Amino acid sequence: MSSEAREWVWEHSTSRGTARLVLLSIADRVADEQCVSWASLSSLAKRTHASVSTVREAIDRLVHAGELEQLDDLTGPQRSTVYRLPLAAEAAVQTAEDEEADQALAERSEAAPALQISALRRCGIRPREVPESPARSRKPAGPETGRSRRKPARRSTGNRHPGVPETGTQNRSEPDLNRRYSSGAAVTSAAEWKVDPATHTWARQQGHLDRLGDQGLQAADAKWRAHRAGFKPRPAEAWAADWRSWIAREHAPHRPNRPAGHSKSSSAPSGMTLTEAHTAALLAALDEPTGTEG
Template identity: 65%
Template sequence: MSRDAREWVWEHSSSRGAARLIMLSLADRVADEQCVCWASLSSLVKRTGASKSTVQQALDRLHDSGELNELVDLTGPQRSTVYHLPLTAMAVAQAENEQETSSDEALAPEAEANPPLRISALQRYGIRRREVPESSTNDRSPAGPETGTSRRKPVHRRTGDRHRAVPVSGTQNRSEPKVNGKYSSAAAAVTMVGDWGVDAATRTWAIQQGHLDRLGEEGLAAAEAKWRAHRSEWKPRPAAFWAADWRSWIAREHAPHRPATHNGHGASPPVKAGMTRADAHTAALLAAIDAPAGSE
């Protein structure tokens, strides 16, 4: 399962630099299809070769992008931090569902957008619930025995002390909707694929990743139309699910002028049987390092 998680990071993650190394390190520790893993800050510093502050900033960026969640209610071996890769888990579940659908379309169940975590299955990897919560928050009930709800990462201590006039539980009124809280209607809102539109963040991602230059406006529109046609029969899903699924589809879409094979100088080596895309990328990088420079 860690191979599928690493391949998703190689192919579809929008992270860069130290954040990408962190995602690969965490994906390497994924144990099952839930894409839950554990790691300490010191181990991430050692694996990435970056400073502690750089790793912490990269973790913040990954959390803001939605590719990583910190499960503050859980703890790993030696009190390490437990992380969840929600987009990776969603892609893995979608791939398994499509595989089951192709074999038995009538009986295959449809993948759930945000399935609850099975805490009992994680205990075999040393992941368990915290005995004493690190902080208490107003209206924050503990997760049930099999829910494993991910929590938003608490504010770091370096941001400063709390105002003395503010109670520890917070001042937000219960009747006011909390952002990403259980009273937020936006967190549970679902829509059909035909009603979902590409937002500014998703289009910015396509530009930054080079997909707009690769496909062009017409190619991008054609790819989106094909994606909507394939998803027209799907049940209503959250907007975050459609955005992640749209990104995965566009990343796999071939440009209209892309040749079927590559020949000549500088072409990528052929993918051998049994190699995944991640293994092929690694082999291509090693071949580029060993290749002689033009001045030699």
């Protein structure tokens, strides 16, 4: 299933730079169709050759774009963070279902499917346990007899991830590449989102415009907006990726069959080839009276 999750990132994710590498690294550990994975900041930093702070910023951008969810109520192996690719999980469910059953498609829940914790345990992912701290015993009130001999514990300082730089970007051009994923990006609803020229060019270059036709593309767009009416507002990049995934899975409309009169060649009578049929017709025409006989 990790290959399908990576395929979704390559084909439909709008992330760029380190954010794209981080999403691919997380998708590489997806175990089933729920698109749930686990990873630590240090492991992601080593795999993407970026600093911990850069990886943390990339995760924030992916969460804001709606392409990644951080499941705080679950924990992975060695207490690593558990993530989910919601759009990839939704695409997997839509692909598995029968697309020709429009009624079943309309009645299906629009949200990503609920997690099955039992299926995730074999991957080492389990609910996070919060230990209950026992009540501290209170000392009886009384005057202090002196300063405590125990020295206060020193706070740990420095980088908690050895071998990985704490700050800094992967390269100097990275802030410019990822500027549009900043926290101030505007969000909109599916009904208000418009197909931008780049998305329309994609539909034409990928052959979906020729396959569906103008009317078929408009019908697929209307169906997509009807199914996304209840979704929360998202950035335009997230809507564009979801719209492309929908159009790529849409069936071409049924076209009427060509009338029999427009066939390239007429069928010959039973038991005769086409050449024999033409010869018989010519002989029959020669035997017919023309009115000029003596």
